[in-house]
Amino acid sequence: MMPEENFPEPPATPHKRRKRYSGKNPRRFEEKYKEHDPQRHAATVAKVIASGKTPAGTHRPIMVAEILAVLAPKPGDIAVDCTLGHGGHSQEILARIQPGGVLLGLDADPIELPKTEARLRGLGFGAEAFLARRSNFAGIAQALAAHALGGADIVLADLGVSSMQIDDPARGFSVKLDGPLDMRMNPQRGQPASALLEKISLAALAALLDENSDELNAAVLASALAGKKFARTSEFANAIRLALPHIKIKDATLSVRRVFQALRIAVNDEFSALDTLLRQLPGCMKPGARAAILTFHSGEDRRVKKSFDAGLRAGMYAAVSDGVLRATPAEQHSNPRSAPAKLRWARRAEN
Numbered sequence: 001m002m003p004e005e006n007f008p009e010p011p012a013t014p015h016k017r018r019k020r021y022s023g024k025n026p027r028r029f030e031e032k033y034k035e036h037d038p039q040r041h042a043a044t045v046a047k048v049i050a051s052g053k054t055p056a057g058t059h060r061p062i063m064v065a066e067i068l069a070v071l072a073p074k075p076g077d078i079a080v081d082c083t084l085g086h087g088g089h090s091q092e093i094l095a096r097i098q099p100g101g102v103l104l105g106l107d108a109d110p111i112e113l114p115k116t117e118a119r120l121r122g123l124g125f126g127a128e129a130f131l132a133r134r135s136n137f138a139g140i141a142q143a144l145a146a147h148a149l150g151g152a153d154i155v156l157a158d159l160g161v162s163s164m165q166i167d168d169p170a171r172g173f174s175v176k177l178d179g180p181l182d183m184r185m186n187p188q189r190g191q192p193a194s195a196l197l198e199k200i201s202l203a204a205l206a207a208l209l210d211e212n213s214d215e216l217n218a219a220v221l222a223s224a225l226a227g228k229k230f231a232r233t234s235e236f237a238n239a240i241r242l243a244l245p246h247i248k249i250k251d252a253t254l255s256v257r258r259v260f261q262a263l264r265i266a267v268n269d270e271f272s273a274l275d276t277l278l279r280q281l282p283g284c285m286k287p288g289a290r291a292a293i294l295t296f297h298s299g300e301d302r303r304v305k306k307s308f309d310a311g312l313r314a315g316m317y318a319a320v321s322d323g324v325l326r327a328t329p330a331e332q333h334s335n336p337r338s339a340p341a342k343l344r345w346a347r348r349a350e351n
């Protein structure tokens with residue numbers, strides 16, 4: 001036996017082996033340990049971005065230059081990011097409102113919010129400049145009041161879900177990765193998509209698919225899916241495909257995406273949250289303040305357009321965007337998730 005002093009000292013924190021994965025490269029979200037740690041593995045992350053993908057556990061902010069041009073952040077501004085997400089837009093705004101500015105970042109998601117708060121703190125934004133609050137943006141007025149901020153100079157909302165949420169199968173948003181059929185931005189509130197489907201009537205599901213995502217096969221799909229029990233996303237996606245045996249695979253895949261989107265909107269009550277935000281918005285903006293809203297489908301864009309146009313007619317807004325701004329072809333190529341994005345803006349009247 002070797003004398004005891006020949007054994008190496010045990011490390012202070014025992015070395016943890018990473019989980020093994022099959023094949024040359026990790027495929028599963030949780031196996032992509034390099035992408036989850038961009039500070040240590042910058043080269044891998046750069047390669048993933050160059051290939052048109054979003055590194056696991058992150059989100060690539062969309063139309064940053066256009067949004068900054070519209071919001072025109074300046075030192076001392078009070079900003080509200082209604083949809084903090086990974087904090088990509090917030091990070092850029094925060095850098096431009098110093099010294100003296102404050103950004104209040106809202107997000108409904110209790111899982112991602114603390115990670116983003118820690119990330120932005122790590123970039124040097126202390127509590128005097130950056131406030132993170134778990135809140136639905138329908139509560140924007142209450143959130144401003146709770147932090148004694150008065151009105152905002154800048155308001156941003158980048159609607160929908162983040163890449164962190166879509167790419168994590170455990171959240172149940174992904175049409176490609178198997179996971180529980182959940183889809184809640186805040187898994188501590190409300191009911192998962194599986195429970196909604198189990199309870200919904202055929203007529204209500206058909207209306208939901210039509211209203212939330214203009215699904216062409218709403219009636220057929222509703223009769224195949226309403227009142228049924230689906231625990232997993234893959235099971236649900238297969239049932240959608242099976243209900244559409246006579247259409248091309250490509251078109252069935254589009255239907256799967258639209259049904260997932262419609263269900264996600266219903267589970268999170270997204271339209272009513274957006275309507276409440278739009279109603280409260282002018283009252284939360286200082287004279288001359290700017291608001292920008294990034295939408296990802298027609299149901300959202302219609303609401304924003306209608307509300308901004310009505311605010312302009314009522315004299316609450318001095319100017320609103322004439323049409324929508326889109327991501328450049330280069331951005332759409334490098335980040336396909338930017339392709340459907342539409343940006344609208346409004347400027348509060350001076351009185």
Ligand SMILES: C[S@@+](CC[C@H](N)C(=O)[O-])C[C@H]1O[C@@H](n2cnc3c(N)ncnc32)[C@H](O)[C@@H]1O
Binds near residue numbers: 085086087107135138
């Ligand atoms: C597209 S991501 C925002 C990404 C962010 N702009 C960035 O650069 O990282 C949308 C985020 O808004 C959040 N969200 C969606 N609807 C919300 C609501 N009604 N209230 C609060 N947060 C919401 C989601 O949880 C998600 O984190």
